[in-house]
Amino acid sequence: MIRSIHTIKTGASPFHRLKPHPFSLPHPFIQSHTSHLGPPLLNPKSLSRSRRYFRALQMSTHLSPSNSDSGVSSSSSSLPSMVHKPNIGFCQSCGGPTKHVIPEGEERMRAVCTVCEKVHYENPKMVVGCLVEHNSKVLLCKRKIQPSYGLWTLPAGFMEVGESAAEGAARETFEEACADVEVISPFAQLDIPLIGQSYIIFRAKLKNPHFAPGPESLECALFGFDEIPFDSLAFSSVLVTLQMYIEDVRAGKLRSHYCTITKKKFLEKQIR
Amino acid sequence: MIRSIHTIKTGASPFHRLKPHPFSLPHPFIQSHTSHLGPPLLNPKSLSRSRRYFRALQMSTHLSPSNSDSGVSSSSSSLPSMVHKPNIGFCQSCGGPTKHVIPEGEERMRAVCTVCEKVHYENPKMVVGCLVEHNSKVLLCKRKIQPSYGLWTLPAGFMEVGESAAEGAARETFEEACADVEVISPFAQLDIPLIGQSYIIFRAKLKNPHFAPGPESLECALFGFDEIPFDSLAFSSVLVTLQMYIEDVRAGKLRSHYCTITKKKFLEKQIR
Known part of the structure; x- marks a missing residue:
């Protein structure tokens, strides 16, 4: 069911891009490229533990029942296995x-x-949030808290015990943007193994045109695709989600995505 | 992007079914019904906190780009808000x-x-696993550990910090069934709010026809759809995943699914 492959990988040379993405302006945490090659590869037996945990992998699932070819891209790493x-x-x-x-x-x-x-x-934490669409614009919040104070994010936060991911995403959107949303469908899962987080982002729409900054936001605003502050985004997950969404909308084909973001730079800092 | 709605709900009367599912034999933890009605509803503002956390919600995303109608079913509950x-x-x-x-x-x-x-x-934990397909059969493992000793499960386990969900799913499949798999695509996310777990299940295939019980399994076997031991499954998540998969295969249309399993019975036990 997989047709396109996006490998997202950060590294020592933050501005080098294997293939520039039309919507990805320079961002300190991300390198990205898109390809349509390669057979599935996820073989825990044939890989050493050290390599297994730190490969870049993204699968992007098309919403097309006729789509039967598949592929997973991988890249090895010489990073040590027991960093965590x-x-x-x-x-x-x-x-x-x-x-x-x-x-x-x-x-x-x-x-x-x-x-x-x-x-x-210790297990990974789930971060749940909404990509809120309104009149061909998306809702972003400027963070009033650390980390990434003053930078723009999708409304999202840690999922709580006792709620579903969709309920958590709507709750976070209400808390951060006072926005009353209707969740439409899952849009993306983005795993970030090196910091033990998995983002689950849902497409959503405003039930009414009201929104306002909550206690953790300096401001909230709707952005057209050409207005998105790509140089002031809070997190790599936000950048990747917005890139995939814009690409899908421009292609006229909204898909659900699964991907992994590797953060070598973060890792290097950790093991120093 | 949502067309069908499945609300999965457990309750005091475990064998009552709102609408019997052709593949769901009696199971002590599950009631299920399928419908194709209802507008999206996930409005954190208009619901009290107590109701918001314990609603049954399942969205099933079709892999069809032409599919634009959507719906989310919900059911309220009078259960207390601060159970956890x-x-x-x-x-x-x-x-x-x-x-x-x-x-x-x-x-x-x-x-x-x-x-x-x-x-x-305290945050929900992610359980990652594989639905391994081989010659129109699926791979199941009989558990050698509690909970659910002696019952059948998909190979799955808690995701670790330092791995992606897909890597974790392949690792668990290797550990529990000594099976070397190729992950194909995400198949289902199943949230279980009341026990703070989210299952992420991937479709996968054997890279070679070898499998054998790992240290946590009594035996492993491939089952045709009519051979699956529905009365001896370990977890509600396994039952729901297998039901959705069989339904998809028989309909000739594999989709990715998102759903929530509510467990009132469990909750009632907790607050007693």
Whole structure:
């Protein structure tokens, strides 16, 4: 079901682009290219653990039932495998100090309580948000909080226990832009393995034309495609989502997307 | 982009079905019905917090670019809003005991450290897995671990920090079924708000015909659609995924799906 392949990859040379994207102005965190080549490749057995975790991979699923060819692009990396170290100093259950070890039968470093021996797992967090469409414009919020204070974002935030992704996306849109939205459909999933986040972005529309900055926004505004402040976007995920959306709209073919953003630069900073 | 609506809901009367599904044999955790009606409805402003978190919602996205009508079904619930209580007794940063309060500016109960005042957030976990297709059969694993020891599941498990959802799904398939797979495309996202989990299931195919039970499986096998042990499935998410897949294949139209599974019965147990 996959036809086009987008590999999104950041690196030491932030402004080098393998193939310039028409809508992607220079951004400090992103390199991108688009290709339509390559068979699926996701083979955990034949790859070493170190390479497996840090490959760039994006799959873009077309909303076309007649589409039967597929492909996943991959690129290897020589980055070390155990970059992520547990960030848990004390046990949540008994308060005892933890030690960082690889438990028997596992392959990853975990925080294990030295008192009650509980193993603490750290899992990726889901960030849910809306791409709100209104009169051929999209709704963006200027952030009033760190990180990326003063930069523009799609309304989005961490999903909570007790809500669905769609409910969380609508909640965040209401909290950040006071906008009462109707969720239309899933638009994109963007995994960012190196910071342990997965973005789930839904297409949505305003139920009424009202919106205003919430407590975490300096301002909110609707932008036509040519007005989007690409040089002042808060996150790589926002850039990629907007690029894919504009590309789809201009092609007259809205699709749902799955992709992975790798952030080597971030990683290099982490392991220094 | 949404055409069909599936509302999946569990309740006090586990075997009552609003509309029997041809592939859904009695299962202790699921009621399901399928409809093709209703405008989108996801309005966080007009719903009380209590109702907003516990509505049943499923959107099913067709892989058809010509498909422009949409709909989201919802059902209200009179369940209380603050069912989820933080499960964190001690601070991960300093080991101090926590208190459970609603911090200023927030609306949800959080575990806050009584010593360093750090607020601890609990977020949903992502479960990633593969629906492996081989000669018109699907690969299932009989669980060797709790929960659901001895019942059949799709190979799936918690996503790790440092991997994409697709990489995690392939890793889990290798760990549980020793199967070397090629991920094809995202097939379904299934949110289960009441237990704080989101399943991301990918379609995948075997790179070679070898598979065998891993350490967490009693056995692994390929099942034709009429052979699937619907009365011995481990989780509601597995049942729903298999139902949607079989329905798609029989209709000759593979789609990507987004849905929410609500588990009232589970909730009732929690608040008792």
